[in-house]
Amino acid sequence: MRQCCLLIIACMTVLCSYAQQIHGRVADAQTREALPGVSVRLCHAPNGSTTNSAGKFDLSATPGDSIELSYMGYIGLKMPAGEVSAKSVIYLQPSSTNLNEIIISSARDQQPRTSAPVAISTVSSQQLNEAKPTTLDQVLNKVSGVYMVDLGNEQHTMAIRQPIGYKSLFLYLEDGIPIRTIGDFNHNALIEINMAALRNIEVIRGPASSLYGSEAVGGAIxxxxxxxxxxxxxxxxxxxxxxxxxxxxxxxxxxxxxxxxxxxxxxxxxxxxxxxxxxxxxxxxxxxxxxxxxxxxxxxxxxxxVDYQTDQIGGLDSAHFYARDYxxxxxxxxxxxxxxRIRSTWDHTWNKSNYTSFTAxxxxxxxxxxxxxxxxxxxxxxxxxxxxxxxxxxxxxxxxxxxxxxxxxxxxxxxxxxxxxxxxxxxxxxxxxxxxxxxxxxxxxRTDSALxxxxxxxxxxxxxxxxxxxxxxxxxxxxxxxxxxxxxxxxxxxxxxxxxxxxxERNNFNALTPKVGLTxxxxxxxxxxxxxxxxxxxxxxxxxxxxxxxxxxxxxxxxxxxxxxxxxxxxxxxxxxxxxxxxxxxxxxxxxxxxxxxxxxxxxxxxxxxxxxxxxxxxxxxxxxxxxxxxxxxxxxxxxxxxxxxxxxxxxxxxxxxxxxxxxxxxxxxxxxxxxxxxxxxxxxxxxxxxxxxxxxxxxxxxxxxxxxxxxxxxxxxxxxxxxxxxxxxxxxxxxxxxxxxxxxxxxxxxxxxxxxxx
Incomplete structure (x- = not known):
């Protein structure tokens, strides 16, 4: 019996001597950004790993092992463990038909789409890349419930759960920060967006004032x-x-x-x-x-x-319009x-249960x-x-x-x-x-009369x-x-x-805005x-x-x-x-x-x-x-x-x-x-x-x-x-x-x- 145990220990030692430590990096195939939180595991073993904030992972594997990579909103990938080190980066393809993608706008924090009790849609990086929009309405009008009105040369107005109009009923944000100050709304505000710098767009339909405040009535983008x-x-x-x-x-x-x-x-x-x-x-x-x-x-x-200048054009009367007289x-x-716009954000994770962000x-x-x-x-x-x-x-x-x-x-x-x-x-x-x-x-x-x-x-x-x-x-x-x-x-x-x-004079306004939801x-x-x-x-x-x-x-x-x-x-x-x-x-x-x-x-x-x-x-x-x-x-x-x-x-x-x-x-x-x-x-x-x-x-x-x-x-x-x-x-x-x-x-x-x- 003792000899049998020694033989098993010897065999395990030999097998372990062949085990190797593999190192890899995982990124989005569309944006090349690092993907933290990707699950990486051996196909025929319980052990696994998760990518860190830089998209890196470490895993012990033996020759012949295969690994599986999975991440919410992406197509899973299986590959031989021996090929990992040969690749400088492993790229995961976003899934264009995946229901449970990751969103951040609904709660000002990352969460699965299906856990958010709100109507929210995403224009993905893949959609942006394939549509090649010259104006934002060419992609936002793909979103259900959205009609972005093209007024020429990136000028626009919006209709989300509202008629076409020019009132301050929509909130526009860049990385969660309103692009204009409250009280000075402009329906042309999206002129101030740099389309070439976008990764994706999230559209919340309906009021979002409980998190974002004023003007998030018809929707927040x-x-x-x-x-x-x-x-x-x-x-x-x-x-x-x-x-x-x-x-x-x-x-x-x-x-x-x-x-x-x-x-x-x-x-x-x-x-x-x-x-x-x-x-x-x-x-x-x-x-x-x-x-x-x-x-x-x-x-x-x-x-x-953004530096922008345009000639302004108005509408046409019915005679000129139907005669195609431009x-x-x-x-x-x-x-x-x-x-x-300038911002500085410090993100600090205290432990697994506490996270703070500070933005100026x-x-x-x-x-x-x-x-x-x-x-x-x-x-x-x-x-x-x-x-x-x-x-x-x-x-x-x-x-x-x-x-x-x-x-x-x-x-x-x-x-x-x-x-x-x-x-x-x-x-x-x-x-x-x-x-x-x-x-x-x-x-x-120009006269000397000030209005x-x-x-x-x-x-x-x-x-x-x-x-x-x-x-x-x-x-x-x-x-x-x-x-x-x-x-x-x-x-x-x-x-x-x-x-x-x-x-x-001085004026002040205040509002208490609640929200209750369930999924x-x-x-x-x-x-x-x-x-x-x-x-x-x-x-x-x-x-x-x-x-x-x-x-x-x-x-x-x-x-x-x-x-x-x-x-x-x-x-x-x-x-x-x-x-x-x-x-x-x-x-x-x-x-x-x-x-x-x-x-x-x-x-x-x-x-x-x-x-x-x-x-x-x-x-x-x-x-x-x-x-x-x-x-x-x-x-x-x-x-x-x-x-x-x-x-x-x-x-x-x-x-x-x-x-x-x-x-x-x-x-x-x-x-x-x-x-x-x-x-x-x-x-x-x-x-x-x-x-x-x-x-x-x-x-x-x-x-x-x-x-x-x-x-x-x-x-x-x-x-x-x-x-x-x-x-x-x-x-x-x-x-x-x-x-x-x-x-x-x-x-x-x-x-x-x-x-x-x-x-």
Missing amino acids: NFITSAPALVPTAKVQLEGSNWGYRRADVNISGTSGKVGYVFGGYYANQHNGYMDHSDFHKLALTGKIVYQLNDRNKWTNAISY KNFQTFTYRKVNSL FFRNNTIGQNPFYAIKDIRGTLNANGQINSDGFNSYGIIIQHKKQFNWKQAALIAGVSADYSPASFWADYINITKDADGYYRSFV TNYNVGLFNSAAYTQFEFVPVERLKVLAAVRYDRMDYNFTNHLTPSAYTGAPS YDLMNNRGLYANYSVGFAPPNISELYTGVKVPVLKPATYYNYEVGGWLGFADSKGYIDVSAYYMKGSNEIISVRNADGSYENRNTGATSHKGIEWNVKYTPIRSLFVRTSGTYAIHLFKAYADGTKVYTDNQMSGAPRWITNTEITWKPQLIKGFRIGAEWQHLGNYFMDPANTLKYGGYDLFNARIGYEWKGFETWINAMNLGDKLYATTAEKSAYGATYRVGPRQTFNFGIAYTFTGK
């Missing part, structure tokens, strides 16, 4: 910038179109020791487009340095800069944007313009008047957040505080405009907390609440007789969720301080009730994600005409919004990918009157019931790197005015994309509006008549890129 690549990577991209659009992108990224770096930017220029006076240029640059001191401490510093009667209107940020922003919409004709003459104006602010802010996990019912608590001080200024000068006999506004003279000149000290402070736990198996419950206080210190530099002659896992990639949430939007400074007096206003409040669910198909071939909501708006700010003919902002509006949203992704065969998303919604006025005109129970203007986007992509196995796809965008009809007297018929657009990658090279052609459809991105009717914003004509974007990847 979080633009997540690229992280440093694990290996040295450089990309150069050139593209152009048949309408004079030219663009050059550059991206450089890598990691050296504990320091990672990433730089991305682009320069775009439009000249001689299909409409008169429609040129623009934009320079966007983003840099980021990440210092990973150890597994517990990470310091991230980022800077983003004349622009404004010849000197413009918009200029300069935006600088600075913003500098100026929008100067000679706006077309301010031009007013002087009846009976060839003269008009208008204005030149400038809106700017600086921001100094902090966000501190802590997460605590408990050894009870899988409970977790997130708590945070934030403060943002943003001194803002606005001025507008009167101009005299000369018009010719053909209706063109040819020239203007508006004021400063506002904006201070927003907030505290929020969110608690979640699992009271019974497969049921997760979440409760969140946030308190915001907004202080406006208004100083007017003009006399009471001026156009803006309101007296200097229930039905197993086998099926689940349900429900939530109740509240969103709010305080008065904008332009709503308060334009006129001869400051109106008494309260924040508009929205109450949202929502249910939804998801179902994954067998063999991970895709999934269905559905949500239904009912939202009531109260104290909405509308402009009311007084008996003397003047207009005044009041909290007299109320609305209701209800709809169903869906998103379906399916891969019937390995090379074919099908996606369809959309919404059916009804938006009604519940209390709305303009003077003697009452619009209660009318459909809201600019509110199509149907919005859908469907796409099919083929990647043949026999031609590796080749892809071809077709897309159908449908927008239903809608009323153009609150009185419901005129409808716009909506439109159907067809786009096609083709691309090919080979050994670092890539080329593509995107055909947008393939049938050269005449359509309006938005159509409105006012007392002056109907106005149509012309959608882009048939456009062919073509480009070439080269990516260098080191080892």
